[in-house]
Amino acid sequence: MLNELTRLTYLSFYMWEAGVGDIDLAVYEAAEDALNRTVETAEHTGIWHLPESHVPALERMLVAYDGQLATVSARAYMEAVVRLDRALCRKSPSSPVAKTLEAKRSRIGAAAFSG
Structure with a gap:
């Protein structure tokens, strides 16, 4: 799941x-973040369960996907x-979301530095 x-x-x-x-x-x-935290917890506890606290973030994404x-x-x-x-076929898949966030933060930092 x-x-x-x-x-x-x-x-x-x-x-x-x-x-x-x-x-x-x-x-x-x-x-x-909700998915990553769920996996990290499962790797430590052996229990693969999506906590209720993570559900709203995934619901928002699923509503967006449905739209x-x-x-x-x-x-x-x-x-x-x-x-x-x-x-997903790459040897070391990386998050496209994290890459975009990193690029966005770099642009913001560069703009703040130059301004």
């Missing part, structure tokens, strides 16, 4: 990057699927 939620999070993220949906990046950040499915073109959807598959 966590694998599927992770796939949906990143698929939705790739569609968002392609301009599908009016979603805030924070939705993906919160969903990814995207209502408007996305077949082409944009398939391009997002290809990007997801490509990302």
